[in-house]
Amino acid sequence: MDINQLIAIVKKKLQDQIQLESLSIEDKSFIHKNHRNNQPNKFHLKISLESKELKQLSKIDRNKKVYKILDKEIKEFIHSLQILIN
Numbered sequence: 156m157d158i159n160q161l162i163a164i165v166k167k168k169l170q171d172q173i174q175l176e177s178l179s180i181e182d183k184s185f186i187h188k189n190h191r192n193n194q195p196n197k198f199h200l201k202i203s204l205e206s207k208e209l210k211q212l213s214k215i216d217r218n219k220k221v222y223k224i225l226d227k228e229i230k231e232f233i234h235s236l237q238i239l240i241n
Contacts, residue, residue, distance in 0.1 A: 158182045158198055161232050165200065165225060172224050176205040183237070197234035205241045214240075 162180045169178060181201040202221070209217045217240050222229065229236065 156196075156232055158184070161198055161228065162200070165202070165228060168224050168228075169202070169204065169221070173204075173206055173220070174208040176207065177203075178205075179203040183235075196232070198232060199235040199237075200233060201237040201239070203239040203241070209240050 162182070165180055166178060169175065179202070181203075183199040183201045186199065209220065212220065218238055221238055222236075225233070225236070
């Protein structure tokens, strides 16, 4: 899977399962390119989203919800995930 496909899948899953006001997904894999455990088929994503639905949850529950939605992608294609919720 390439990064554009992964971003499209992540975007669709989040939009389908969370009420969002805005969503931005960035590939940050280049930051980790020379790290010892870096794998070329695993990506580093930064997800910035705005959601009134998530703001009603605790910080831990917000992250748990995102991780649950992206469980398959995290196991197979995502090495690192940064989540910013406004």
